[in-house]
Amino acid sequence: MSQATGSTEPTTTRRTLLCCGAAVLAGGSALAVAGCGPSNSIAKGDSKSSSSGPVDLGPATAVPVGGGKVFADQRIVVTQPSAGQYKAFSARCTHAGCLVDQVKDNLIQCPCHGSRFNVADGSVADGPAPSPLPSYQVTVTGGNLSVTTA
Structure with a gap:
């Protein structure tokens, strides 16, 4: 083939x-x-998450303390491990490129093969993912989240 x-x-x-x-x-x-x-855009690398400029994601209040929110259109997941501490990661699982779909029980969860990632640092909590989620710079300005992916 x-x-x-x-x-x-x-x-x-x-x-x-x-x-x-x-x-x-x-x-x-x-x-x-x-x-x-x-x-497939996920297989090739999606331009939505590879731009060099900041991506505005809206109000920081959308991300719960101790949890997170997946911004599927932007291919970004933002977590808030503790009050006022925001973390941003690629929403593409490092196993097969599927998009993570939720943040539950302090874990970013991938629906495809069961990989789980820690909300605090994107590290692998449960495989088969071989590596952590890539992290991005996140800022809060005027109550709104902004993430730089490159």
Whole structure:
């Protein structure tokens, strides 16, 4: 399934085949299959979370103390381990690139394969994720959160 060396065509990976095969077996339509493969923004790196300028996320009050909030459109998760202490991380799991979907019981949780990350530092609390979530700089100005991702 791989292309010859030097070709500009994308190669088909085992992960692409597994993803697409699972979508088809699950009764997925062409739309579900279209999300699989190298053209998937998560697989390639999403420009939404790789801009160098600050990303405004709205009121800091949206992030509960001892918990956090996933900003899925921006591919960012912000936590508040203790009052007034905000942390920001990539919302892409370091295992397979899935987006984390919630912060519960002081853990950032990935729905795909069960990885869990600590809210205080993004470190792996439970695998299969091999490494911590990348951290970002977060500031609160006038009660609003701003995150710099690069």
